[in-house]
Amino acid sequence: MAIHEMFCETETAAEVLFVCADEACGRRVVVGKSRPRLTVIDRGDFSASHVGSLGGVVVDGIEAA
Numbered sequence: 001m002a003i004h005e006m007f008c009e010t011e012t013a014a015e016v017l018f019v020c021a022d023e024a025c026g027r028r029v030v031v032g033k034s035r036p037r038l039t040v041i042d043r044g045d046f047s048a049s050h051v052g053s054l055g056g057v058v059v060d061g062i063e064a065a
């Protein structure tokens with residue numbers, strides 16, 4: 001299974017936008033900072049496993065939704 005790394009593209013006080021580094025995939029998710037919340041904007045390559053981090057803290061479940 002392919003592993004894609006997601007990076008923080010932009011953020012607000014409450015949320016962070018993560019984008020997949022693989023341009024052919026294009027997965028985008030919004031992760032809440034204060035509350036554990038994940039909103040998928042673009043599903044991207046659903047077969048790939050996505051990992052991401054925020055300030056050194058791994059975002060759990062970023063690959064789950």
Ligand SMILES: [Zn+2]
Nearest residue numbers: 004020025027
């Ligand atoms: Zn991806």
